[in-house]
Amino acid sequence: MISGSRDRLVHGRLISTWRFNVDAIPARIGLPSLGGLREGSLGCISRLEVHSINGAGTAAVDVIVVGSGPGGATVAKELSSRGKKVLILEWGAGGPVRGTLGQYGRELLAPGRSLLLTTDMLGMVRGITTGGSSLFYYATCFPVPLEMLRSYGVDLADDVAQVWKELPIGPLKDEMMTPMANRLMESAQQLGFHWRRLDKFMDQARWKPEFRFGYYGDPHGVKWSARMYVQEALAQGATLLNGAKVTRVIVENNTATGVELIQNGEHRKIGAPTIVVAAGGIGSPVILRHSGIREAGNEFFFDPLITVCGTMKDVRLRHNEIPMSAGIHLQDEGYIMTDMAIPPATHFAFSAQVGRLTKLFNFRSTARIMVKVKDTLGGRLTDHGGVRKKLSADDHAKLQHGFENAKRILRQAGATDIYKTGYMAAHPGGTVKIGQLVDANLQTAYRNLYVCDCSVIPEAWGLPPVLTLVALGKRLARHLAVQTSSADRREAPARRVAAA
Ligand SMILES: Cc1cc2nc3c(=O)[nH]c(=O)nc-3n(C[C@H](O)[C@H](O)[C@H](O)COP(=O)(O)OP(=O)(O)OC[C@H]3O[C@@H](n4cnc5c(N)ncnc54)[C@H](O)[C@@H]3O)c2cc1C
Numbered sequence: 001m002i003s004g005s006r007d008r009l010v011h012g013r014l015i016s017t018w019r020f021n022v023d024a025i026p027a028r029i030g031l032p033s034l035g036g037l038r039e040g041s042l043g044c045i046s047r048l049e050v051h052s053i054n055g056a057g058t059a060a061v062d063v064i065v066v067g068s069g070p071g072g073a074t075v076a077k078e079l080s081s082r083g084k085k086v087l088i089l090e091w092g093a094g095g096p097v098r099g100t101l102g103q104y105g106r107e108l109l110a111p112g113r114s115l116l117l118t119t120d121m122l123g124m125v126r127g128i129t130t131g132g133s134s135l136f137y138y139a140t141c142f143p144v145p146l147e148m149l150r151s152y153g154v155d156l157a158d159d160v161a162q163v164w165k166e167l168p169i170g171p172l173k174d175e176m177m178t179p180m181a182n183r184l185m186e187s188a189q190q191l192g193f194h195w196r197r198l199d200k201f202m203d204q205a206r207w208k209p210e211f212r213f214g215y216y217g218d219p220h221g222v223k224w225s226a227r228m229y230v231q232e233a234l235a236q237g238a239t240l241l242n243g244a245k246v247t248r249v250i251v252e253n254n255t256a257t258g259v260e261l262i263q264n265g266e267h268r269k270i271g272a273p274t275i276v277v278a279a280g281g282i283g284s285p286v287i288l289r290h291s292g293i294r295e296a297g298n299e300f301f302f303d304p305l306i307t308v309c310g311t312m313k314d315v316r317l318r319h320n321e322i323p324m325s326a327g328i329h330l331q332d333e334g335y336i337m338t339d340m341a342i343p344p345a346t347h348f349a350f351s352a353q354v355g356r357l358t359k360l361f362n363f364r365s366t367a368r369i370m371v372k373v374k375d376t377l378g379g380r381l382t383d384h385g386g387v388r389k390k391l392s393a394d395d396h397a398k399l400q401h402g403f404e405n406a407k408r409i410l411r412q413a414g415a416t417d418i419y420k421t422g423y424m425a426a427h428p429g430g431t432v433k434i435g436q437l438v439d440a441n442l443q444t445a446y447r448n449l450y451v452c453d454c455s456v457i458p459e460a461w462g463l464p465p466v467l468t469l470v471a472l473g474k475r476l477a478r479h480l481a482v483q484t485s486s487a488d489r490r491e492a493p494a495r496r497v498a499a500a
Helices: 024-029 070-081 101-108 146-149 157-166 178-192 226-235 280-292 344-353 392-413 466-489
Strands: 002-010 015-021 039-041 063-066 086-090 115-117 123-125 169-171 199-201 239-242 243-253 256-263 267-273 274-277 297-301 305-311 326-330 333-340 366-373 377-380 416-418 449-451
Touching: 015 274, 063 256, 063 280, 070 086, 070 466, 086 226, 086 243, 086 344, 115 256, 115 280, 157 466, 169 416, 178 326, 178 333, 178 392, 199 243, 226 239, 243 267, 243 280, 267 274, 274 392, 274 466, 280 377, 333 392, 366 392, 392 416
Parallel strands: 063 086, 063 274, 086 239, 274 449
Antiparallel strands: 002 015, 115 123, 169 199, 243 256, 256 267, 297 377, 305 366, 305 416, 326 333, 333 366
16 A cells, blocks of 8 residues: 655654555455545655545445544554554544644634534634644643543553553653743642652653644654554554544444445445444544434533643743643642643733733743643533533632642742633543443444543543553454454454445
8 A cells, every 4th residue: 555655854854755556545445446545744644645435335444443533543553453454534634744823723723623612611622633632732641540440340551551661651851841840840849739740742852952842733753642653553554534524323233334424525434344433522422422322422521721820030931841741630639730831822812811911922921830620520512512511610619729729839939910711621521431331342332333532431530531542442452353353253244335
């Protein structure tokens, strides 16, 4: 499929370009004909763009993975490494990681698509692109609540250990800690908080002092993102269709047999013996609802957060601040606090949002602490993914408690004129919970239909979830590798999905 690759440095960025053999693709995924494929590059990631699928046929795909965030990308990578034929269907685009405001705006802040407003006018963001939200995340690695998951029959200990070996995880080295982050850490410690450097998913050997953090996507490849797993899956023979929005799973005799999708305005069907829906905490329940699992998308969390800002006279932000470089998890109080660097455009938006017009141009002297709480499960999604959820009195109390503590730390650090921004959220989940809508193997009530992303988290959360999701993806892939092999041994007939 990949007939050649070329690496070159453009303005200090490594750009790898793969050339795809157009004719090989239909045979690989068992489709009668595919439209024009073209050479593409995704920064360090290959892109395979399929513009149209004409008709549908007997699928020679072992597994369809819907969505390429941390959950889906891990399953795709792990299964393709075991020789399974994997087709990844991704709603978002897969162009190069440019790290530009434009790309950030299109893929993380598009109203109604990636930026969703809740009942309380809280802004919830999700990445609609290859790699999902991890393209824009802050790369903080939080421990997995192993005991809680074990109580649902999910033991992730071995998988977590495996992820630690495989990915570049660790606290920032001294050169990457900035004066602002150190000042906040010292102040918090002086007040008795066990504030410490946090583990980051960052390849620190690649980091250079002139690099900005990849808020808008990291073209330097320092920040690990799920795109890197997609790249590995492609190199191992998986296929990726971008711009493919899955609308529902096709179910026959209580068994999943394929999916329906829209690509370039056209409705298509593709069949496969196993379907893994990994479209994220909002995307997956919407697909399941349209597939007959009406209970999906209720009683969920989204980990609301505020940013507490103060003006510092004697410490100025550097161009290479790294968000969430240090912080604390106050488990009993139900929230985390971390230093929080943001890009200038976000500072501008935050200050304007809360009417702090005098602070608009105060970017370099603004210190920030993020307070992110474990919210009460509640709310419901609409059939189109509208988020109907209000913060509870308890959530407000936790946010206020965090605000007070963040104020103390900022004051101790010498900050004045302290204020907080509006509510945001970036971790929707718990919409397809383990123990309710999926079993311990992440299988739904339909045979061969699995879910693997933030949706399956069974309880209120409040933590950065990526380590947990990657570990869940590894565990599911192991399970599916066995399942699909035994299906092969039984010579299960390939399922045919009628053309639209
Ligand atoms: C700004 C920001 C900072 C964050 N910082 C951290 C952090 O420091 N640490 C951490 O652990 N977490 C962080 N997170 C959260 C983390 O990125 C997400 O929780 C994680 O990416 C969720 O993974 P997922 O696999 O559940 O889904 P997602 O990453 O949301 O991926 C879902 C994928 O499915 C695709 N999709 C959706 N619907 C469809 C459909 N119908 N058909 C086909 N494809 C579809 C989407 O385009 C997307 O690619 C952050 C998030 C944001 C936005």
